[in-house]
Amino acid sequence: AQSVTQPDIHITVSEGASLELRCNYSYGATPYLFWYVQSPGQGLQLLLKYFSGDTLVQGIKGFEAEFKRSQSSFNLRKPSVHWSDAAEYFCAVGTTSGTYKYIFGTGTRLKVLA
Amino acid sequence: DAGVTQSPTHLIKTRGQHVTLRCSPISGHKSVSWYQQVLGQGPQFIFQYYEKEERGRGNFPDRFSARQFPNYSSELNVNALLLGDSALYLCASSIGTGGEKLFFGSGTQLSVL
DSSP: OOEEEOOOSEEEEETTSOEEEOOEEEOSSOOEEEEEEEOTTOOOEEEEEEOSSOSEEEOGGGOEEEEEGGGTEEEEEESSOOGGGOEEEEEEEEOSSSSOOEEEOOOEEEEEEO | OOOOEEEOSEEEEOTTOOEEEEEEOOTTOOEEEEEEEOTTSOOEEEEEEETTEEEEEOSOOTTEEEEEOTTSOEEEEEOSOOGGGOEEEEEEEESSSSSOOOEEOOOEEEEEO
């Protein structure tokens, strides 16, 4: 079955600390991979995407993610978190056959301590 | 350029009523998808439309329907509303139907009382 797992429902970090949000997926082939961020009551903003090629991808706002095929993972990282990064983060798989759709994880809510 | 626009932003309905949500894609985008996001969950795929034809449907009951117009805008209709239909409904547009970024609107928050 196709699925995306974000094991951490909530994460709290101090401002300036490093961040890693975990994402594991189950899919029959190498999917398209995305990270989105959502502020309360808002839509989804794309942080970064992986389609192919270099497994370390850079995104907006200083975020990066690494695709590890052997671990079926696509973890999101940021070396130094800012208070404005507090939001909910969603990992998503874009299907590569049949109807093109995103399969989202349940999200990780990030809280940043001043 | 305008992004994906959705209307209304908020809506309150009672059980059994019908609702229509609207979406205008980014100019030049021919595909529109609809997602339902229940509080505390990730968005769930409802429909994809491309060139006015349904290209895919998620695991939702027949009470949910949609259509796409010649200008590529789209409507999502939900009949016989249930309390469980309360959610943020997100519309996303893309240029085509595969392997591309989806651009999301800010959503319509539907509350069913």
